[in-house]
Amino acid sequence: MKKGVQQIMLGTVTASEAQARETLKRIKAAGYDGLELNRFMIHPASMMVRLMTRAAGMPTGNGGKLDWHALLTESGLGVISLHTDLGSLEREMDAVLKEAQSFGTDILVITGMYRFDYTDRHAVQELAARLNKSGAALKQQGMSLLYHNHNVELLQTGSGRRACDILLEETDPACVNFEFDSYWFTDGGADAKHWMKKLGSRMKLWHITDRGSRQKGKAMTPILKADSVELGSGNMDLDGLLAIAMENGIEGVVLESHRNWIDKDPVRSLELSAGWLNERF
Numbered sequence: 001m002k003k004g005v006q007q008i009m010l011g012t013v014t015a016s017e018a019q020a021r022e023t024l025k026r027i028k029a030a031g032y033d034g035l036e037l038n039r040f041m042i043h044p045a046s047m048m049v050r051l052m053t054r055a056a057g058m059p060t061g062n063g064g065k066l067d068w069h070a071l072l073t074e075s076g077l078g079v080i081s082l083h084t085d086l087g088s089l090e091r092e093m094d095a096v097l098k099e100a101q102s103f104g105t106d107i108l109v110i111t112g113m114y115r116f117d118y119t120d121r122h123a124v125q126e127l128a129a130r131l132n133k134s135g136a137a138l139k140q141q142g143m144s145l146l147y148h149n150h151n152v153e154l155l156q157t158g159s160g161r162r163a164c165d166i167l168l169e170e171t172d173p174a175c176v177n178f179e180f181d182s183y184w185f186t187d188g189g190a191d192a193k194h195w196m197k198k199l200g201s202r203m204k205l206w207h208i209t210d211r212g213s214r215q216k217g218k219a220m221t222p223i224l225k226a227d228s229v230e231l232g233s234g235n236m237d238l239d240g241l242l243a244i245a246m247e248n249g250i251e252g253v254v255l256e257s258h259r260n261w262i263d264k265d266p267v268r269s270l271e272l273s274a275g276w277l278n279e280r281f
Contacts, residue, residue: 006256011061034078135175151188210234
């Protein structure tokens with residue numbers, strides 16, 4: 001079972017080669033096996049991507065200028081999978097495939113669609129068809145295609161089915177499977193355990209984080225704002241989710257938390273979460 005860290009957590013701690021080297025050293029020492037890379041973070045990012053990720057509290061940083069092959073080799077960390085977008089995969093499949101292979105991974109992950117109407121049944125059905133086509137082409141090259149959810153897939157399409165129902169039912173299990181993010185479905189009001197059971201063996205990777213609040217002392221109101229927190233310090237039934245993930249036969253678990261890091265330090269945060277992971281994997 002591989003344990004990894006999503007690269008999106010590292011934008012603020014990979015500003016230079018020296019800082020990136022120290023960050024990766026600490027990730028390895030914490031017990032992680034590798035990273036899950038994002039193509040938009042290992043290449044110079046466009047202004048739009050930089051603005052979007054910064055607005056989300058997860059800036060890409062200067063990682064696009066670094067030699068990730070050399071840094072990962074030196075650190076002893078591997079690459080669990082490579083995140084990309086469907087448009088790039090369709091336009092330049094050979095380049096994306098070769099890049100993944102150069103990092104020693106055979107898993108490509110579609111990170112969801114931007115500027116896309118998940119309430120449009122026909123659009124979601126077309127998305128399923130596109131995923132099937134790309135997944136079939138990758139399978140011929142010995143590669144696997146996964147789709148990574150957020151919370152937008154829970155939207156109703158007007159057909160009595162949510163977008164996630166369509167994506168699950170109309171993609172071919174032989175060509176398209178899933179990297180399930182239990183945090184985002186929980187955030188969207190869904191029962192993550194129910195959906196993990198529905199995915200079954202099609203759930204190949206698990207994106208994990210906990211969900212809670214850092215409130216200390218007296219609260220201004222009786223309502224707290226929830227956000228991602230270190231594993232074991234929130235309110236999600238992580239052990240219950242873990243049991244289902246193991247039944248599903250997942251190949252790896254990837255930590256991804258968002259901006260609400262303890263001491264505003266993503267490395268300290270992932271080190272604390274490693275304690276929960278190392279006790280169970």
